[in-house]
Amino acid sequence: MPSLLFCGPKLAACGIVLSIWGVIMLSMLGIFFSAKSAVLIEDVPFTEEDIRDDKNPPQNIYGLYNQVGINCFIAAAIYVGVGAVSLCQVRLNKRQEYMVT
Amino acid sequence: MSSLFRSEEMCLVQLFFQTESAHNCISELGHLGLVQFKDLNPGVAAFQRRFVKEVKKCEEMERILSKKVFYYKMHQVIILTYISDVNSTFEKLEQELREINRNHAALRQNLIELMDIDSLLRMTEDFFEEAESLLTYSEPPSEDSVFIAGVIKQDRFPAFEKVLWRLFHGNFVLRHAEMQATEELQALRGAVKKDVFIIFVQGDHVREKIRKVCEGFRASLYSCPKTLYERKQMSNSVMTQMQDLRMILRRTEEYRAGVLTRAAEHVQEWSSKVKKMKAIYYTLNLCNIDITQKLIVAEIWCPVSDLTLVQSALIKGSEQSGSSVTPVLNRIQTQQTPPTFNRTNTFTEGFQAIIDAYGVGTYQEINPAPYTIVTFPFLFAVMFGDCGHGLVMTLFAVWVTSQAESLRKWKNEVLNDVVIGGRYIILLMGMFSIYTGLIYNDCFSKSFNIFGSSWSVRPMFHPHGPWQNETLHEYHHLQLNPFVPGVYSGDPYVFGIDPVWNIASNKLSFLNSFKMKMSVILGVSHMLFGVALSLVNFVHFRKFQDIFLQFVPQLIFMLSLFGYLIFLILYKWCITLRSEMAPSILLLFINMMLFDYQSEHVLLYRGQKGVQIFLVLTAVLMVPVLLLVKPFLIYRTRMKTRHQVGEQSRATLSQEHMGDIFVYQAIHTIEFCLGCISNTASYLRLWALSLAHAELSEVLWRMVLQVGLKISSGMGSLMLVVLFAAFAVLTVTVLLIMEGLSAFLHALRLHWVEFQNKFYEGSGYKFTPLSFDSLLKTQH
Numbered sequence: 001m002p003s004l005l006f007c008g009p010k011l012a013a014c015g016i017v018l019s020i021w022g023v024i025m026l027s028m029l030g031i032f033f034s035a036k037s038a039v040l041i042e043d044v045p046f047t048e049e050d051i052r053d054d055k056n057p058p059q060n061i062y063g064l065y066n067q068v069g070i071n072c073f074i075a076a077a078i079y080v081g082v083g084a085v086s087l088c089q090v091r092l093n094k095r096q097e098y099m100v101t
Numbered sequence: 102m103s104s105l106f107r108s109e110e111m112c113l114v115q116l117f118f119q120t121e122s123a124h125n126c127i128s129e130l131g132h133l134g135l136v137q138f139k140d141l142n143p144g145v146a147a148f149q150r151r152f153v154k155e156v157k158k159c160e161e162m163e164r165i166l167s168k169k170v171f172y173y174k175m176h177q178v179i180i181l182t183y184i185s186d187v188n189s190t191f192e193k194l195e196q197e198l199r200e201i202n203r204n205h206a207a208l209r210q211n212l213i214e215l216m217d218i219d220s221l222l223r224m225t226e227d228f229f230e231e232a233e234s235l236l237t238y239s240e241p242p243s244e245d246s247v248f249i250a251g252v253i254k255q256d257r258f259p260a261f262e263k264v265l266w267r268l269f270h271g272n273f274v275l276r277h278a279e280m281q282a283t284e285e286l287q288a289l290r291g292a293v294k295k296d297v298f299i300i301f302v303q304g305d306h307v308r309e310k311i312r313k314v315c316e317g318f319r320a321s322l323y324s325c326p327k328t329l330y331e332r333k334q335m336s337n338s339v340m341t342q343m344q345d346l347r348m349i350l351r352r353t354e355e356y357r358a359g360v361l362t363r364a365a366e367h368v369q370e371w372s373s374k375v376k377k378m379k380a381i382y383y384t385l386n387l388c389n390i391d392i393t394q395k396l397i398v399a400e401i402w403c404p405v406s407d408l409t410l411v412q413s414a415l416i417k418g419s420e421q422s423g424s425s426v427t428p429v430l431n432r433i434q435t436q437q438t439p440p441t442f443n444r445t446n447t448f449t450e451g452f453q454a455i456i457d458a459y460g461v462g463t464y465q466e467i468n469p470a471p472y473t474i475v476t477f478p479f480l481f482a483v484m485f486g487d488c489g490h491g492l493v494m495t496l497f498a499v500w501v502t503s504q505a506e507s508l509r510k511w512k513n514e515v516l517n518d519v520v521i522g523g524r525y526i527i528l529l530m531g532m533f534s535i536y537t538g539l540i541y542n543d544c545f546s547k548s549f550n551i552f553g554s555s556w557s558v559r560p561m562f563h564p565h566g567p568w569q570n571e572t573l574h575e576y577h578h579l580q581l582n583p584f585v586p587g588v589y590s591g592d593p594y595v596f597g598i599d600p601v602w603n604i605a606s607n608k609l610s611f612l613n614s615f616k617m618k619m620s621v622i623l624g625v626s627h628m629l630f631g632v633a634l635s636l637v638n639f640v641h642f643r644k645f646q647d648i649f650l651q652f653v654p655q656l657i658f659m660l661s662l663f664g665y666l667i668f669l670i671l672y673k674w675c676i677t678l679r680s681e682m683a684p685s686i687l688l689l690f691i692n693m694m695l696f697d698y699q700s701e702h703v704l705l706y707r708g709q710k711g712v713q714i715f716l717v718l719t720a721v722l723m724v725p726v727l728l729l730v731k732p733f734l735i736y737r738t739r740m741k742t743r744h745q746v747g748e749q750s751r752a753t754l755s756q757e758h759m760g761d762i763f764v765y766q767a768i769h770t771i772e773f774c775l776g777c778i779s780n781t782a783s784y785l786r787l788w789a790l791s792l793a794h795a796e797l798s799e800v801l802w803r804m805v806l807q808v809g810l811k812i813s814s815g816m817g818s819l820m821l822v823v824l825f826a827a828f829a830v831l832t833v834t835v836l837l838i839m840e841g842l843s844a845f846l847h848a849l850r851l852h853w854v855e856f857q858n859k860f861y862e863g864s865g866y867k868f869t870p871l872s873f874d875s876l877l878k879t880q881h
Contacts, residue, residue, distance in 0.1 A: 021493075022826070037550070042803075043806075044811075071813070078822045079822065079825075
C-alpha cells in the first residue's frame with residue numbers, strides 16, 4: 001500500500017486549525033441563519049420578485065434563510081471531514097519522525 | 102522597596118578580593134546576576150588589557166566548540182593550560198585522538214597498498230598469458246627477461262610510456278589496464294583513477310633504470326612472482342591480509358566514534374563553561390590589580406536592597422577558592438549617575454522592554470511601565486476592535502504562552518524575540534480587543550443582537566407614522582425618525598453600539614462622529630494623566646518651585662481648553678437635540694477661540710458665552726506664566742548672589758547664560774502649548790485605524806464569504822468550503838498580522854510621543870549586570 005502521507009507536518013497542523021475554526025464558525029453561522037437573524041439579511045440571495053410575489057409574506061425569505069443555513073451546516077460537516085484527514089496526516093507524520101530517527 | 106513604580110536605588114561599592122579567589126568570586130556574582138562592573142581602566146585599548154590573551158583563547162575554544170564539524174576538528178583543539186576543570190580531560194582526549202588518528206592513517210595506507218597488489222595480481226594474469234604466448238612465438242624464454250609491475254596514476258601514464266620508449270627504443274613490452282574502482286577503494290582513496298601496468302624487458306641491469314623512472318613518476322612498484330602457483334599463493338595471502346586489515350580498521354573507527362560520542366556529551370557543558378570563563382576574564386579586565394599582584398579592586402553598581410546578597414555571594418566564592426581572607430565591601434558616595442534598574446518578572450518584562458526601546462528612564466524617575474500594561478493594550482484594542490479577531494489573537498497568545506519553552510528552540514530570531522518575548526503583550530491585546538469588539542458590536546464585521554435593539558421599523562408605518570406601502574416602492578433609502586413614537590424605545594442599547602446600525606446605510610456617519618469624539622476624550626484623558634505623573638516626579642526630586650511654575654499652569658491650560666472640549670462632547674451626548682438644529686462642536690470650539698459670538702449661532706446651554714470667554718482668557722494668561730516667571734526668578738536669585746558676594750561670584754559663573762535659559766523656557770512653553778493641540782489631533786488616529794479595520798473586515802466578508810453564502814443551490818456548500826478557507830487565510834494575514842502590526846505601531850507611538858513627552862525624560866542608561874543566565878540564554 002503506498003504511503004498515505006501527502007503533506008508535511010506544518011500543512012497538516014494548519015489544516016487542523018482551519019478545520020476547527022471552520023466547524024465552529026460555519027455551524028454558528030448555520031444556527032444564526034436558521035434563527036433568521038436580521039443582521040445577516042445581506043447574505044441571503046433574495047430578489048425583488050421574492051418580496052413582491054410573495055403569497056405569504058415572509059415565508060419566501062424564510063425559506064431562503066433556511067437554505068443558506070443548511071448550506072452552512074453541510075460545509076461545517078465537510079470541514080469535519082477535512083479535520084479528520086488532517087488529524088490522520090499529523091499522526092502519520094509523527095510516526096514517520098520516530099521511524100527516521 | 103523595590104517595585105515597578107520607580108527605578109531602584111543603586112549604590113557604588115568597592116570590592117577588594119584576593120587574586121586566587123578572583124575566579125570563584127566573580128563566578129558567584131555572575132550566577133547572582135545583580136552586579137554591574139564599572140570600567141576602571143577606561144583609557145586602555147582592548148588589545149592592551151591585562152587578560153587579553155586569555156580572552157582570545159577562550160574565544161578560539163568557543164569557536165571550535167561551536168562548529169558542527171566537531172568530530173573532525175577535535176584533534177585541533179588547543180589546550181588552555183590554566184583552565185583547571187576542563188584542562189585535564191581535554192588533554193587526555195586530545196592525546197587519545199591523536200594516537201587513534203595516526204593508527205588509522207597507517208592502517209588505511211596499508212589497506213590501499215594491499216588492494217593495489219590484489220588488483221595488480223588479478224590483471225596481470227592476462228598479461229602473463231599474453232606475454233608467455235608472445236615470447237614463445239618470438240624467441241625462447243631467457244632467464245634474464247625481467248618484468249616489473251606497478252600502479253600509476255592514469256593521467257601520468259602517457260608521459261610514462263613516452264619516457265620508457267626513449268629509454269628502451271621499443272625493446273620492451275608494456276601493458277596497462279585501468280584499475281577497477283570499487284566503492285571501497287573510492288571511499289579510501291578518493292576518485293583518483295589509477296592504472297595497473299606491467300613491463301617486460303630484456304636484461305637485468307635495466308631494473309635500476311626502470312625503478313628510477315617509476316620513482317620519478319610516483320608509480321608504486323610491487324614485486325610479482327613469476328610462476329602461476331606463486332602468484333596464486335600471493336593472491337590468497339593478500340586476500341587474508343586485507344580481511345584482517347578491514348576488520349582492524351572497522352574496530353578502530355568504532356573505537357574513535359565511541360570516544361568522540363562520549364566527548365560530545367560534554368560539548369554543551371564545555372561551551373557554557375568557556376562562555377562563563379570568557380565573561381570572567383572580560384570582567385577581570387575591567388578591574389584594577391594593585392602593585393603586589395595579590396589584590397584585585399573592583400567597582401560595582403548594585404541595588405541597595407541586594408547588598409547582603411552580594412556579600413554572601415562573595416563569601417561563598419572565597420570559601421570555594423579556599424582563601425582565608427573574606428572579600429571586603431566598601432560603599433562609597435559618588436556624584437555619578439547610577440544606572441537605571443527596573444526589577445521585572447516574566448509578565449512585566451515585555452512592557453518594560455517596549456518603554457526602554459524609546460529611552461531608558463533617568464535614574465529614579467517615575468516608570469511609565471505599570472500604566473502601559475493597561476493603556477497600551479487598551480489603545481491597541483480601540484484601533485483593532487473586533488471580537489472575532491480578538492478571539493483568534495487571544496487563542497494564539499494562549500497557545501504561545503503555554504508552549505513558550507518548547508517554542509524557544511526555533512532558531513528564527515524574529516519569532517523568538519517578538520512573538521515569544523511579547524506573548525503576554527499579545528495576550529492582553531487580544532483580550533482587550535474582545536472587549537472593544539463587544540462595545541463596537543463588531544464580530545467579523547457582523548453585529549450581535551443580544552439584548553434587543555432599541556430601534557423598531559414597524560411604528561414608522563401607518564397608523565403611527567408617515568410611511569405607506571407605496572413609500573417602499575418609491576424610495577430606495579428611507580430614514581427612521583426617532584421622534585415618531587415607538588421607533589426609538591427611549592432606552593439606549595444596554596452594552597455597546599446598537600445592532601441596527603450594522604444594516605443601516607448611514608452607519609459610517611454615525612460611527613465616525615462617535616469614534617472621533619471618543620478618540621479626543623481618550624487622548625485628552627491620557628495626556629492629563631501624563632501631566633499628573635510629572636507632579637510625582639517634581640515631588641520626588643524636590644523641585645517644589647516647578648510644581649507652581651510648570652505643573653499648575655500646564656494643568657490649567659489643558660483643562661480650560663481641552664477639558665472644556667470634553668465637557669462639551671459629553672454634554673451634547675447627554676441632552677436631547679433635534680439633529681437639524683444641533684450645533685457642531687467643532688464650530689463651537691473654533692468660534693470660542695476666535696471670540697466669535699453672533700446671534701444666529703446656536704449655543705448649547707445658557708451662559709455658555711461667559712464661561713467660554715473666561716476659560717479662553719485663563720488659558721491665554723497661563724502662557725506668559727509658563728514662559729517668563731521661571732527665568733525671571735532665576736535672574737533675580739543670580740542678581741542677589743552677585744550683589745552679596747561681589748567679585749568672587751564672577752569666577753563661579755560657569756552656569757548657563759541667561760539667554761540660554763530664556764530660550765530653553767520659550768521652547769518648552771511653545772512645545773507644550775502647540776503640542777497640546779497637535780497631540781490631541783494625533784489621537785484621532787484611534788478613529789482612523791478603527792475605521793480602516795472595520796471597513797477591511799466588511800470588504801473581506803462581502804467579497805469573499807458572501808459570494809459563497811449567496812449561492813443557494815447545492816453547490817453552495819462546496820463553494821462555501823473553499824471560500825471559507827480563503828476567508829480564513831486572508832483574515833489572518835491581512836486583518837490580524839498587517840492590521841495588528843499597524844495598530845501596535847500606532848499605539849506605541851501614542852505612548853512614546855504624546856503620553857511620555859508630558860513627563861518622561863528618558864536619559865538614563867540601563868543596568869547591565871554580569872549574569873550568566875542571560876549570557877547562556879543569548880547563546881541559544
